[in-house]
Amino acid sequence: MSFELPMFPLGSVLFPHTVLPLRVFEPRYQALVDTCLAGDGRFGVVLIERGSEVGGGDTRFETGTIAHIAGVADLEEGHRLILAVGTRRFEVAQWLPDDPYPRALVEARQDPAVENTDLPVAETERKLRRTLALMSEAGYDVGDTSFQVSDEVTVAVQQLSALAPLSPIDAQELLNIDAPGEQLARLKSLLDEEITVLQQQLGGG
Numbered sequence: 001m002s003f004e005l006p007m008f009p010l011g012s013v014l015f016p017h018t019v020l021p022l023r024v025f026e027p028r029y030q031a032l033v034d035t036c037l038a039g040d041g042r043f044g045v046v047l048i049e050r051g052s053e054v055g056g057g058d059t060r061f062e063t064g065t066i067a068h069i070a071g072v073a074d075l076e077e078g079h080r081l082i083l084a085v086g087t088r089r090f091e092v093a094q095w096l097p098d099d100p101y102p103r104a105l106v107e108a109r110q111d112p113a114v115e116n117t118d119l120p121v122a123e124t125e126r127k128l129r130r131t132l133a134l135m136s137e138a139g140y141d142v143g144d145t146s147f148q149v150s151d152e153v154t155v156a157v158q159q160l161s162a163l164a165p166l167s168p169i170d171a172q173e174l175l176n177i178d179a180p181g182e183q184l185a186r187l188k189s190l191l192d193e194e195i196t197v198l199q200q201q202l203g204g205g
Contacts, residue, residue, distance in 0.1 A: 007102040013171035134198035
């Protein structure tokens with residue numbers, strides 16, 4: 001069954017079970033936040049396929065993640081910092097008019113149960129840490145690498161996907177995958193490719 005959600009198109013992907021900080025300044029997104037705070041605090045996040053986050057007129061992907069506002073802080077010049085948490089994925093059934101802010105009818109996507117809990121989460125985490133270490137050695141700013149992931153497999157897969165240094169398109173590909181095992185396998189493959197490239201760069205190849 002479809003339901004209406006305020007929508008926040010972004011240039012990045014939000015995964016379930018991960019945190020999203022947002023600096024809100026456009027009037028239409030200020031209105032979106034006001035609506036969310038007056039209601040259940042939920043809005044949808046989708047990746048922009050073409051266009052810009054500011055000003056509208058963008059083309060958006062259809063699969064996104066429901067976010068729940070966990071905190072709001074007022075900043076200078078009327079801006080606000082929003083802290084939201086991804087909950088579950090959805091599929092856009094129909095885009096509605098963008099006035100006063102982007103909206104859509106969406107259908108929640110049911111994630112399949114994990115039949116095999118012995119997925120290579122720890123191995124993938126090691127690959128991610130290896131990737132970030134090589135990036136740091138190559139001079140990239142990788143931020144805080146002292147992260148920890150959940151002991152719950154389905155949550156850990158989403159967290160690792162969010163932490164990985166991926167292009168938005170690659171991240172969207174991972175978000176589209178239903179089975180956690182398949183998502184983890186694809187993430188491992190992407191990390192292997194990135195490690196190979198970084199090793200060539202560092203080796204002068």
